[in-house]
Amino acid sequence: MTSSAIEATGLAKTFRRRGGWALRDCTFQLPAGRVCALVGPNGAGKSTLLALAAGLIAPSEGSVTVLGGHPAHVRPRVGFVSQDKPLHPQLTVAETLRMGADLNPDSWDAATAERVVAGGELDLGARVRSLSGGQRTRVALALALAKRPELLLLDEPMAALDPLARHELMGTLMATAAQYGTTIVMSSHVMAELEDSCDHLLLIGDGRVRLSGDTDDLLAAHALITGPARGAAAPADFDLAPHTTVESRVTGRQVTALVRPEGPLPAGWQTRELSLEDLVLAHLRNPAAPPLTLGALPASASPQEATSASAMSQETTA
Amino acid sequence: MTALAPTTAADTRHPSATPRLTRWLLRLHRPALYVWAGLVIVLSAALLWLGGPLTDAAGAAWEQYNACGEAPTCVYDQPSIIRYKDVYSVTTFAVLTAPFLVAAWAGATLTSRELETGTAQLTWTQSVSPVRWLTVRLAAPAALVAAGTGLLVALHHLAWSAGEGRIRTAKSWSDFPTFYAGGIVTVALALLGLVVGVLVGLLWHRSLPALATSVAATAGAFTLVNLALPHLWPSVTRVTTRTQGAPSGGGLTVEQGILTSTGARLPDPYCGGDVFPDCRATYDGLDAVGYYHDYHPLSHYWPLQLTATALTLAIGALLVFAAFRVLRSRTGGAPRRGRTTAV
Numbered sequence: 001m002t003s004s005a006i007e008a009t010g011l012a013k014t015f016r017r018r019g020g021w022a023l024r025d026c027t028f029q030l031p032a033g034r035v036c037a038l039v040g041p042n043g044a045g046k047s048t049l050l051a052l053a054a055g056l057i058a059p060s061e062g063s064v065t066v067l068g069g070h071p072a073h074v075r076p077r078v079g080f081v082s083q084d085k086p087l088h089p090q091l092t093v094a095e096t097l098r099m100g101a102d103l104n105p106d107s108w109d110a111a112t113a114e115r116v117v118a119g120g121e122l123d124l125g126a127r128v129r130s131l132s133g134g135q136r137t138r139v140a141l142a143l144a145l146a147k148r149p150e151l152l153l154l155d156e157p158m159a160a161l162d163p164l165a166r167h168e169l170m171g172t173l174m175a176t177a178a179q180y181g182t183t184i185v186m187s188s189h190v191m192a193e194l195e196d197s198c199d200h201l202l203l204i205g206d207g208r209v210r211l212s213g214d215t216d217d218l219l220a221a222h223a224l225i226t227g228p229a230r231g232a233a234a235p236a237d238f239d240l241a242p243h244t245t246v247e248s249r250v251t252g253r254q255v256t257a258l259v260r261p262e263g264p265l266p267a268g269w270q271t272r273e274l275s276l277e278d279l280v281l282a283h284l285r286n287p288a289a290p291p292l293t294l295g296a297l298p299a300s301a302s303p304q305e306a307t308s309a310s311a312m313s314q315e316t317t318a
Numbered sequence: 319m320t321a322l323a324p325t326t327a328a329d330t331r332h333p334s335a336t337p338r339l340t341r342w343l344l345r346l347h348r349p350a351l352y353v354w355a356g357l358v359i360v361l362s363a364a365l366l367w368l369g370g371p372l373t374d375a376a377g378a379a380w381e382q383y384n385a386c387g388e389a390p391t392c393v394y395d396q397p398s399i400i401r402y403k404d405v406y407s408v409t410t411f412a413v414l415t416a417p418f419l420v421a422a423w424a425g426a427t428l429t430s431r432e433l434e435t436g437t438a439q440l441t442w443t444q445s446v447s448p449v450r451w452l453t454v455r456l457a458a459p460a461a462l463v464a465a466g467t468g469l470l471v472a473l474h475h476l477a478w479s480a481g482e483g484r485i486r487t488a489k490s491w492s493d494f495p496t497f498y499a500g501g502i503v504t505v506a507l508a509l510l511g512l513v514v515g516v517l518v519g520l521l522w523h524r525s526l527p528a529l530a531t532s533v534a535a536t537a538g539a540f541t542l543v544n545l546a547l548p549h550l551w552p553s554v555t556r557v558t559t560r561t562q563g564a565p566s567g568g569g570l571t572v573e574q575g576i577l578t579s580t581g582a583r584l585p586d587p588y589c590g591g592d593v594f595p596d597c598r599a600t601y602d603g604l605d606a607v608g609y610y611h612d613y614h615p616l617s618h619y620w621p622l623q624l625t626a627t628a629l630t631l632a633i634g635a636l637l638v639f640a641a642f643r644v645l646r647s648r649t650g651g652a653p654r655r656g657r658t659t660a661v
Binding site for chain 2: 051054055056057058059071072075076078079080082084086087088090091095099100102103104105106107143144147
């Protein structure tokens with residue numbers, strides 16, 4: 001039996017000050033042991049979702065279960081690094097790590113903390129306020145990793161880092177996570193940053209789940225196809241039923257479409273290589289495309305998600 | 319497709335040690351801690367100086383003055399008396415600022431700044447629950463504030479009582495600054511300032527506005543307590559006739575006015591008394607037969623101090639409750655666990 005790292009059911013959050021829904025009716029399940037990319041445009045609700053899972057804010061509707069418990073009950077087992085990497089500016093790096101040890105008395109691994117920090121040529125006696133963005137990220141990651149979390153939530157961890165530091169820190173992160181079998185959920189809007197390291201995708205847009213599932217399964221469920229335009233000028237003129245069309249574009253006499261095949265593709269269409277980035281971009285460009293959730297769903301999934309799940313089971317049996 | 323049952327591996331780690339949060343709270347607010355310690359030490363020294371050498375010198379000066387009797391010229395140590403008065407005023411004022419200093423500090427830094435910069439959330443994502451975070455942020459400063467303010471008001475009370483009967487210009491117990499600076503109610507007000515600062519910080523998440531709001535709210539609470547003060551304990555009434563004149567002096571006034579022949583109470587027109595014919599006519603017109611004065615004598619000092627302290631602490635307790643409610647509505651709190659964890 002696979003256990004789940006995060007299970008969300010009808011999860012929604014509104015902020016009174018901003019108004020509107022930051023997140024609405026989110027139902028998904030994230031298996032443990034995965035490295036999950038949380039993708040979506042700015043303002044899609046990525047940070048809200050991570051803060052809900054970290055037990056920092058309360059949901060307006062629905063519920064989220066983390067490592068089988070309420071987010072408030074699993075704090076010692078969850079690591080979180082928020083987008084702006086808050087640290088106490090008046091403490092030194094060494095003091096910050098000592099604080100981590102004092103605040104996580106049961107799980108702190110000083111060796112991990114030192115290893116993560118050591119990579120950045122950091123002076124342990126330097127005050128946090130004097131650190132560069134990359135160094136701050138490193139200290140924040142050290143705090144999160146050294147508590148040896150079973151689930152690590154990272155909100156745009158590599159933003160504002162140069163490519164070299166990004167590559168290097170990502171390596172440290174993945175090595176440490178692999179060592180402890182940590183489940184990672186990492187948000188980003190830079191797909192390239194995640195494509196190599198992630199095996200699970202959660203795409204949210206406008207506060208809702210658009211795509212959720214194993215990356216290989218998601219790629220297998222879609223096909224990027226090209227065929228003759230046959231005089232049609234607009235994508236709307238095409239009817240690729242019974243296949244679900246996510247996006248179609250007419251270029252000259254050719255049509256390129258991203259579809260979810262419901263059976264054998266029509267004759268005369270060619271399948272092209274589909275990357276995760278293509279898949280994500282096509283869904284972001286077409287907010288009207290129906291959401292797709294692959295894999296297990298929480299027990300009390302809402303009807304809408306259940307529909308998309310049953311649609312999928314049709315696909316796989318077809 | 320099977321739905322996943324919640325895993326039960328949730329409690330494999332048995333909590334053995336509690337996070338050492340107080341130590342880091344003190345480390346993070348070390349400058350404020352030093353300032354507070356310095357303030358308490360300097361002010362304590364000043365109050366000891368006031369109650370000891372300054373009171374002795376001023377008392378001796380008053381003895382010299384009294385010994386002069388009706389003599390046309392009198393040589394006495396006037397500078398000592400003036401120095402006593404000045405130091406008394408300054409230290410009294412300084413003790414009274416304690417609740418506002420505490421409110422300003424608590425409002426500006428204790429919760430608002432941490433929520434503003436995200437370091438509160440950083441703590442909550444360590445193994446520390448928001449409730450514990452807030453508890454430590456209330457309890458540790460409360461202990462230091464209570465200890466510091468308690469010492470200051472005790473020393474002020476001692477310094478003030480040392481001058482009783484020796485210094486003719488010493489303030490009465492019912493003098494507003496003296497009553498508060500030398501009373502336990504100021505300890506409660508300082509604690510209230512702390513709670514107000516914490517609550518406002520939780521609501522606003524912004525350092526500077528929270529500072530201003532906290533100080534203003536503490537001033538408001540102070541005013542409220544002071545308005546309620548005369549009514550917190552049954553007062554004593556003194557009645558005098560018109561020929562005796564309006565009662566003067568003595569204690570904390572609750573209400574005063576004139577009495578009619580039917581015993582009704584009317585506001586005093588303050589026309590100057592029976593010696594003035596116009597005033598006599600006014601009193602006759604009002605059917606006034608005498609004066610009444612509701613007041614608190616010195617024997618009510620402790621009942622008033624203690625009831626005002628209780629009132630202040632009750633307001634503080636409500637605000638503490640509100641602070642935890644605000645935090646809970648923000649973070650969702652922790653529902654009761656389905657099963658208890660064996661330790």
